[in-house]
Amino acid sequence: MAEEILKLGIPAGSLQKATIELFGKAGFHILGSERSYLPTIDDEQINLLMLRAQEMSKYVANGVLDAGITGYDWIMENNLDPRMGVVDNVEYVCELAYSKATSNPTRWVLAVPNESKVTKPEDLDGCTVATELANVTKKYFADKNINVMVEFSWGATEVKATLPPGVITAPERYERGSWTNATIQERLVDAIVELTETGTSLRANNLRIIDTVIASTTRLIANKKAWQDKFKREKIENISILLNAAIDAGNRVGLKMNVKKADLESILKVLPAEKSPTISSLADSDYAAVEVVIENKVERSLVPALKRAGASGIITYPLNKVIH
DSSP, X not given: OOOOOEEEEEEEGGGHHHHHHHHHHTTOOEEOTTTOSXXXXXXXXXXXXXXXXXXXXXXXXXTSOSEEEEEHHHHHHTTOOGGGTSOSSEEEEEEEOOOSSOSSOEEEEEEEETTOOOOSGGGGTTOEEEESOHHHHHHHHHHTTOOOEEEEOOSOHHHHTOOOTTOOOHHHHHHHOOOOHHHHHHOOOSEEEEEESSSHHHHHTTEEEEEEEEEXXXXXXXXXXHHTSHHHHHHHHHHHHHHHHHHHHHTEEEEEEEEXXXXXXXXXXXXXXXXXXXXXXXXXXXXXXXXXXXXXXXXXXXXXXXXXXTOXXXXXXXXXXXXX
């Protein structure tokens, strides 16, 4: 009987570090990722291949990979969103709420120079837009019936829309028809569609956002044939459960405290209403131990409130996984 192996793709590039850290929290240790596109993982039933997220969905679709992690943006760019009925050989497994810098969705935004008179997408009719996400951008403008030339960008996209002081803005270009060769060389495109999480890079390049083209989160997808294989499906589902558990744990902490039984009712009123704490008896019959899982952002206000309500021996601790 042939050895059962799952061929799994993980993203190289901007998501690489965050992905490897997430796998570590989920209990998988990946080695050699900084030196090789064939890193090792401490699971003999998984073969890893590191690829650019831009390409991942194509290799999952054609069966080179059984499953892979990529962004929704690149699934759409490659016309491989299974929920849109475009193809029937990719299975959407789950969303993974993590990215390079935050747990928030990333956005591909339409941006123009601060000096530009463009304030809305319609103002770019007849203009040139540069982006790496060309197919999605073309569809965005086509859906709005705006005629633009979408130019594929190999990188440094923000620089291409930089508008030096005194240069004629995009609408004036077509109204006046007075561009000189020197001016055209200074200004390569009228707008860009670029990926951002915080907007910092766009602001640093003197650009402002006028619309969001697509919001994207990280996804785990599977090849349809692999998904129908019992071993591979179970393996993919296990990875999905553990990765999401690690993500969920990153947003929460465990909280323990000792409470006088006489104060227990008032303590329970302080805890978030949707939480159901574990209450245990202690050797001292006048006290009980209370334990609950709370969100990180709640901890800083909840702990002082619990102290004032009579709790003692309060301990908070990080979590590895939270499985609902």
